[in-house]
Amino acid sequence: MSSLSVTLTAAVLLASSQSSWASYAFYVGKNLTEDKGVLVGGTGEEVSSHWLEIVPAADHKPDATIKVGVTEAAYLPGQLIDIPQVAHTFRYLSMSYSDYEGFPAPLTNGGINEHQVAVRDVWATNREELIDMTPSPQQGPQYSDLARLVLERAKTAREGVELIGELIAEHGYSTYGGNTHLIADPEEGWIVWEFAGGQKLWAAERLGADEVRVLYPGYIEDFPLDYQQNPDFMGSDNLVSFAKEQGWFDAGANAPFNVFEIYGRQDTRARTGGYKYMTQAALEEAAKEMAPVTEQEMMARVRDHRIADDEAGYGQVVSLKQGVDADLVRIWVAPTGSVAAPFLPWWLGVQQVPLEYGQHRYLTKGAAASFLNPDFQIQEASDFAGRRFKQLMYLMCEKPAVYRPVVTDMLKGFEQASFDDMAWLENSAETLIDQGQRNDAQALLTFYANSRAEKAMDLGETLVDWLHASLALSAGLRRPEGEQINDPGGETVNCLVDADPDKPQDAQ
Incomplete structure (x- = not known):
């Protein structure tokens, strides 16, 4: 792989609490990959412990329900509700984690199911006026619920998008301020942006075989006004009309309906907003210049030390290809930030995860306030990969x-x-x-x-x-000088400490 210089942009972290733990997602269309499979990569950015789960397919009783939403402890307070479960849910693999304020555990950013539908969850903050409209308490599935429900129910990426739209229309949507999902299968990908405000707003854009997309934050830009007749776009019925009502879009001004500019955060721009040390634009160009991209090259993108710092809870890379038996669906997972952890191969046919990769009390919510459940004593006695x-x-x-x-x-x-x-x-x-x-x-x-x-x-x-x-x-083991072991709001541990983030470096 040839060296590629890209211009770095200094980190611009959002002040609100929801921005501190975000997640990256990468999409490379099948015409740009070596094995002609759709490549998806990403990392989840959460403080809490992460553990690997392979969830079997299951049949459910006709009156079965599941609980979704957020609690009154959420950044935008909510109320949990029960919604109907389907008769059958699919087998899937995901990395679970235990803590996001007011969002009940276990949580997930996505994974892959037996039909090779892959899901990645990525933050995408909305304009303040929209966030302020969010009812209190809000109700409906939240980002983790939607990711899990797509894994459980969708056979294609398009089905996953339609499912999210149907769930929001019927049950509402609980949010921390706006969110996107990347949903992909062996043929295509979709970006789904779910909006705050309690208006049941959402938009979706198809990603084709010749496209590259990096989400951090998630974004959708120009959107056709006749999207309901366009197979490459989907959205709620009120997506355009609501923007007109609020004065955020003037159809007579001949300006395009740019979803990011209308519904997104108003003090930044899509692709070049400058988050962490590489913009989405720089990462997208890096991936395009690498084409045809391999799984290992995608791992290098996810592992980049300007991305995979202490905030990265794990890394995932998957190549989605037609004709693969459900048991042979494979995903590479790094058990914590991939800058310091190897990607390991897992298949949906794997029947058991090692104790070391299961749930442990290290960084698990509530661990410091309770004793161990005896049922977990042997698992807890094992070393923990995280x-x-x-x-x-x-x-x-x-x-x-x-x-x-x-x-x-x-x-x-x-x-x-x-x-x-x-x-x-x-x-x-x-x-x-x-x-x-x-x-x-x-x-x-x-x-x-x-x-x-x-x-x-x-x-x-x-x-x-x-x-x-x-x-x-050599230098001796450095002793801490402060008194607070938890991060007081400064820089987290990363491999760019003392580096100049504005100085161009090679992305390899």
Whole structure:
């Protein structure tokens, strides 16, 4: 991969609480990828612990319901409601987490289901006037509910978009100030923007085979006024009329209906607003110049140290291709910020996740105020992947110029060993399935995935011990000078400490 210089933009973090934990999403259309699959990548940005879940398909009783929404503790207070469950929900994989103020756990930013519908959730703050209109209490599914419901119910990306529209129309929408979802399948992607204000407003734009999109924040720009007759766009019936009523759009001015400029945050711009150290525009151009993009190159985008800091709870990369058996649907997941953790292969045919990758009390909401549930004592007694690779991040970011390149090479080498096994492993599993031995194929995938996950823990332990010893024997272990271990609102741990974010660097 050739070196690519991009201009960095200094971080402009929003003042409101909802901006501190956001999430990235990357989309690359199938005509721009090496394997002709739609590539989706991303990272979730939340403080709390993250753990891997493979949720089986399930049948539900006719009167079954699920609880959705937010509580009175949310930034914009809400009220939980029950909505009907469907008769059957699909198998899916996601990273769950435990805490966002007023949003009941477990939460998810998305994942992938057995029909190769992938979902990524990304913040997209709305204009203040719209946020101020939000009723109190608000009601309806929130961002995590929508991501999970799409994974459970949608067979295509388009179905996922339509589902979100139907849910909002029937039940409303609970928000922290505006949100987007990237929904993709082997043919296309969609950006869905759900708006605050209690007006049941939403808009969606199709992403085709020759497009690249990076969301941070999520955005939709020019939108046709006849969107309801255009197969590349969808939205609520009142999307344009409400903007006219508020005086935010004048149809006679010959200006395009720009969704970001009309409904988005008014003191910034789409693509070049300048969040973290690379704009969406810079990241999109970097991906285009890499075409045809591979899974490993997408990993490099997600891992970029200007993105994957301490706020990144995990990393995900998936290539969506037609004709893949449900058990062989594969996604690469880094158990915490991928700048300091390897991407591991998981398949929906995996029957069991190692204890080390399940839920632990480290950074889990409520852990400091309660004792352990005895049912979890053995899982809690195991090492925790999230904690192990957080240790690695904190050590490597002490001397990023020295340690980050070495750690990155080690992680990439570990991942290459996994990639080297993909052909024989997946061919073997596919042969077993074709011969009617699906249980054996699932056992093979489970054994391999668990083995690589265990070896990743060994690698993490080795790197932690090495960096700890290196620091101790060279500069000595730095002691804290402050009295507050929790972040008082300053810079979080990252591998750009003491770097100049305005100085161009190579995106590799």
